[in-house]
Amino acid sequence: MRAPTVDERRALARAIALAERARPSTAPNPAVGCVLLRDGDVVGEGVTHPPGGHHAEAAALAAAGPRAAGATACVTLEPCAHHGRTPPCAPALADAGVRRVVYAHADPHALASGGADELRARGVEVVGPDTVGGVFHHAVAAQLEGFLTVATHERPHVTLKAAQTADGHLRPPDDRRWITGPAARAAVHRWRAEVDAVLVGSGTVLADDPRLDVRLVSSRVQPRAVVLDRRLRTPPDAQVVARGALVLTAADAPTGAEQALRTAGADVRRLAADGSGWLAAAMATLAADGVRNLLAEPGATLARAMLDAAVVDRLVLHVADLGTGPARRALTPPSGPGWATERVGGAGPDLILQLRPCAAQEGR
Ligand SMILES: NC(=O)c1ccc[n+]([C@@H]2O[C@H](COP(=O)([O-])OP(=O)(O)OC[C@H]3O[C@@H](n4cnc5c(N)ncnc54)[C@H](OP(=O)(O)O)[C@@H]3O)[C@@H](O)[C@H]2O)c1
Structure with missing residues (x-):
């Protein structure tokens, strides 16, 4: 598995900044940020909408449209695998043709976790917190302290x-x-x-x-x-x-x-x-x-x-x-x-x- 590139790290930092702006209007959902990169260019960005609205990944996919195919998704939290008020994000990323997902923090929620495994099963390359590194992981842990608690x-x-x-x-x-x-x-x-x-x-x-x-x-x-x-x-x-x-x-x-x-x-x-x-x-x-x-x-x-x-x-x-x-x-x-x-x-x-x-x- 390739470690995150400089562009991907930059995109992750941007995703964290986007998520910060969305707080606290997303409660009870966690404020998540997502940036889609293709060939080093940002093709879509998204942040969690208020309850009932898009998750960050869905918002970024909607912004990117067909340019999501072949892209890397840099997401603050592991994409969810759970069908709640909105469809799950992990299959949506795979369906859109996203090839690689880089995320900073695992989803500990019993219902929503499992997105990384689902993406891998669909052939998407997944880079998780162990490879992404501590700074991003700690930043997201602080940002999502309520959700994680x-x-x-x-x-x-x-x-x-x-x-x-x-x-x-x-x-x-x-x-x-x-x-x-x-x-x-x-x-x-x-x-x-x-x-x-x-x-x-x-x-x-x-x-x-x-x-x-x-x-x-x-x-x-x-x-x-x-x-x-x-x-x-x-x-x-x-x-x-x-x-x-x-x-x-x-x-x-x-x-x-x-x-x-x-x-x-x-x-x-x-x-x-x-x-x-x-x-x-x-x-x-x-x-x-x-x-x-x-x-x-x-x-x-x-x-x-x-x-x-x-x-x-x-x-x-x-x-x-x-x-x-x-x-x-x-x-x-x-x-x-x-x-x-x-x-x-x-x-x-x-x-x-x-x-x-x-x-x-x-x-x-
Ligand atoms: N300096 C500050 O930061 C600050 C902040 C707030 C207030 N104050 C001051 O504090 C004073 C009021 O003090 P207070 O101690 O009465 O206020 P409090 O701690 O806000 O309220 C005490 C009441 O909370 C209820 N309570 C509910 N669950 C409890 C639990 N698990 N354990 C204990 N109590 C529980 C109890 O009534 P029940 O037994 O009926 O449930 C208890 O009488 C005022 O003078 C106010 O101006 C200062």
């Missing part, structure tokens, strides 16, 4: 964001509404614009009545609002309810409260599990509902429960220049055992720390 853990990829004072409090010290400044709050809205849903616990709804939408930056789509509320204390006039929030509750939650929330516009679901299984059931429900990337912005109670249950893939701490002293001096690094600091940055006077679980915590 659902496929392997049956829950969304979870980013937990918390704002804290330099001395470790998650509540503002006086009657301030916010802990952090406008630049850090805009950063939160940029995260929100990247995810399928934003989640809080009922305590935050009761205390802050948040909207959990994207307002401070522009966004093509709005994330769904999700409230974890086992006792159904969410007020029917809460702003998230007016946005049609998904409220996940316990099997024995009061029926009157459920009715009032439904009438006000919420989607209330009772989960049969209890104890620590309830949070796992909530995460599985979100994944089944098409949530791939989830931003959790709860208060300390639910944040602690999520960390204890090891359902957090990224922790974003906004540390305010409030409390006992300037954040940069007073902060005790939270990256104790189990957490590695991925990025340190600033937003106005506030410090932003991005952490991820170390290997020992991964594979949960």
Whole structure:
């Protein structure tokens, strides 16, 4: 099998860039990019369309028309072999006369995988992640982290964001509404614009009545609002309810409260599990509902429960220049055992720390 040529590597990089632009409008489908090359020239490009529309390969084939015959397809993710809302891509590539397929990441999804084998069986030369190399593989793994987490853990990829004072409090010290400044709050809205849903616990709804939408930056789509509320204390006039929030509750939650929330516009679901299984059931429900990337912005109670249950893939701490002293001096690094600091940055006077679980915590 020939290693990817310089042109094919360039096309793969282009496919990754195309896919990046398509996020997050493709959810629950992964944002995939495809570039068709013939004799070194690009004859078609495609990216995943919103659900029900073309997959990236089909879009590229449509753009190339008859020029796809004899071409090489450079695709970020292994072409699918599964007939879902749209026909499978692997046979479509073979039918169009594509001779070679270069892809950066395998499809771990039980239903859709097998495309590479099918292409080989049809006589197409296939170059997979082992030959393509680590940089492209890692780039696609980062780009598709939500899709890959659902496929392997049956829950969304979870980013937990918390704002804290330099001395470790998650509540503002006086009657301030916010802990952090406008630049850090805009950063939160940029995260929100990247995810399928934003989640809080009922305590935050009761205390802050948040909207959990994207307002401070522009966004093509709005994330769904999700409230974890086992006792159904969410007020029917809460702003998230007016946005049609998904409220996940316990099997024995009061029926009157459920009715009032439904009438006000919420989607209330009772989960049969209890104890620590309830949070796992909530995460599985979100994944089944098409949530791939989830931003959790709860208060300390639910944040602690999520960390204890090891359902957090990224922790974003906004540390305010409030409390006992300037954040940069007073902060005790939270990256104790189990957490590695991925990025340190600033937003106005506030410090932003991005952490991820170390290997020992991964594979949960
Ligand atoms: N600094 C920050 O980043 C930040 C962010 C958000 C809020 N806050 C502040 O935090 C305060 C509210 O704190 P909070 O702790 O009450 O908010 P929270 O963590 O958002 O909500 C707590 C509630 O979540 C529910 N919940 C659902 N599933 C749970 C589970 N598996 N484990 C634990 N709880 C679960 C519980 O009610 P049930 O038992 O009825 O389910 C619990 O009372 C407010 O002052 C708010 O301003 C700060």
